[in-house]
Amino acid sequence: MNQAAPALRWTTFAAPSRFFALSGRMVPWFWVATLAFAAVGLYIGFFVAPTDHQQGESYRIIFIHVPAAWMSMLIYLVMAFWAAWGWILNARMASMYARALAPTGAMFTFVALWTGALWGKPTWGTWWVWDARLTSEFILLLLYIGYIALTEAIDDVRRAANAGALLALVGAVNIPVIYFSVRWWNTLHQGATISATAAPKMASTMLTAMLLMTLSFWAYSFAVVFTRARAIVLEQESDTDWVRATVLGTKEAKR
Amino acid sequence: MIWTSMDAFWHMGGYGLYVWGSYGVTVALMVAEALMARHRVKVARAALVKESNT
Numbered sequence: 001m002n003q004a005a006p007a008l009r010w011t012t013f014a015a016p017s018r019f020f021a022l023s024g025r026m027v028p029w030f031w032v033a034t035l036a037f038a039a040v041g042l043y044i045g046f047f048v049a050p051t052d053h054q055q056g057e058s059y060r061i062i063f064i065h066v067p068a069a070w071m072s073m074l075i076y077l078v079m080a081f082w083a084a085w086g087w088i089l090n091a092r093m094a095s096m097y098a099r100a101l102a103p104t105g106a107m108f109t110f111v112a113l114w115t116g117a118l119w120g121k122p123t124w125g126t127w128w129v130w131d132a133r134l135t136s137e138f139i140l141l142l143l144y145i146g147y148i149a150l151t152e153a154i155d156d157v158r159r160a161a162n163a164g165a166l167l168a169l170v171g172a173v174n175i176p177v178i179y180f181s182v183r184w185w186n187t188l189h190q191g192a193t194i195s196a197t198a199a200p201k202m203a204s205t206m207l208t209a210m211l212l213m214t215l216s217f218w219a220y221s222f223a224v225v226f227t228r229a230r231a232i233v234l235e236q237e238s239d240t241d242w243v244r245a246t247v248l249g250t251k252e253a254k255r
Numbered sequence: 256m257i258w259t260s261m262d263a264f265w266h267m268g269g270y271g272l273y274v275w276g277s278y279g280v281t282v283a284l285m286v287a288e289a290l291m292a293r294h295r296v297k298v299a300r301a302a303l304v305k306e307s308n309t
Contacts, residue, residue, distance in 0.1 A: 046257075046264075047257060047258075050257065051257065051268065056268045056269070056270060057267040057268035057269075057270045057274060058267070058268075058270035058273055058274065060267070060274050061273065061274055061277045061278075064277060064278060064281050065277070068281070103288065104288065107284055107285070107288050110284070111280070111281050111284060114277065114280055114281075115277040115280075115281065118273045118274075118276050118277045119273065119277070121273060122270055122273050220285060220289075223289070224288055224289050224292050227289070227292040227293055227295075227296060228292040228295060230296050231292065231295035231296040231298075231299045234296065234299035234300060234303065235299050235302075238299075238302070238303055238306070243303065244303070244307065247300055247303045247304065248303065248304065248307050
């Protein structure tokens with residue numbers, strides 16, 4: 001296939017062979033970014049940001065709780081987008097991105113729920129409550145698990161991708177529900193920390209730490225999702241010439 | 256400086272269990288997920304190599 005490097009344009013990542021070559025070079029840099037942002041973010045979060053006068057030190061959970069919750073929603077939207085793209089345009093790589101995103105989204109959803117429980121206990125007096133925000137985030141975890149189970153259960157790659165896309169698109173309704181739940185319903189969960197219309201309700205050092213951790217989680221998502229997408233490409237394209245050439249290339253040359 | 260000693264840092268004003276329980280599980284899951292993704296690439300490569308040898 002097209003191993004001869006074509007010009008870099010938006011379709012570059014649409015060809016599995018080009019994705020494989022480029023992502024291999026990008027993944028290490030995403031890891032560097034992940035660790036660098038986390039190092040600075042955690043330093044500011046634990047050594048610069050002051051103690052909260054209401055919650056004491058327990059609030060420091062926010063530096064992973066909010067970024068994880070954001071990533072859980074963002075990854076779902078990106079996953080649903082690629083799943084739909086792959087379904088409508090019958091694009092293999094798009095469907096592979098969707099499947100590569102799901103486990104990372106599920107992981108961040110669990111982290112959001114877990115850190116939320118550990119934050120809820122000292123501040124609300126309970127690990128869990130079935131309020132709108134917590135329940136809709138829990139439904140998000142079920143959607144991720146359902147998507148993974150469904151796509152893994154169907155052997156035919158094309159049919160698995162299409163069935164998964166349908167589930168992902170229907171489930172996307174849940175994302176605005178999560179986001180606006182604290183406004184639409186009376187919830188125990190506090191309102192948005194940051195909104196486009198109001199000044200942030202927290203000290204700027206706290207905000208800086210939280211945004212740096214978000215960048216770290218974002219870079220992490222790219223590193224892990226790209227790595228998983230590389231594995232999926234090798235699995236699904238194993239009978240193509242370029243995969244054989246890429247994986248066995250050096251070996252064949254020695255013979 | 257917020258923390259007067261290492262003990263004060265780990266104690267987290269009495270919330271140590273909650274704060275470190277959050278961070279510990281998060282880091283463990285992220286590291287585990289990354290290793291699993293890397294392992295999956297290795298397995299896929301090995302399968303290709305094995306297939307070509309048979």
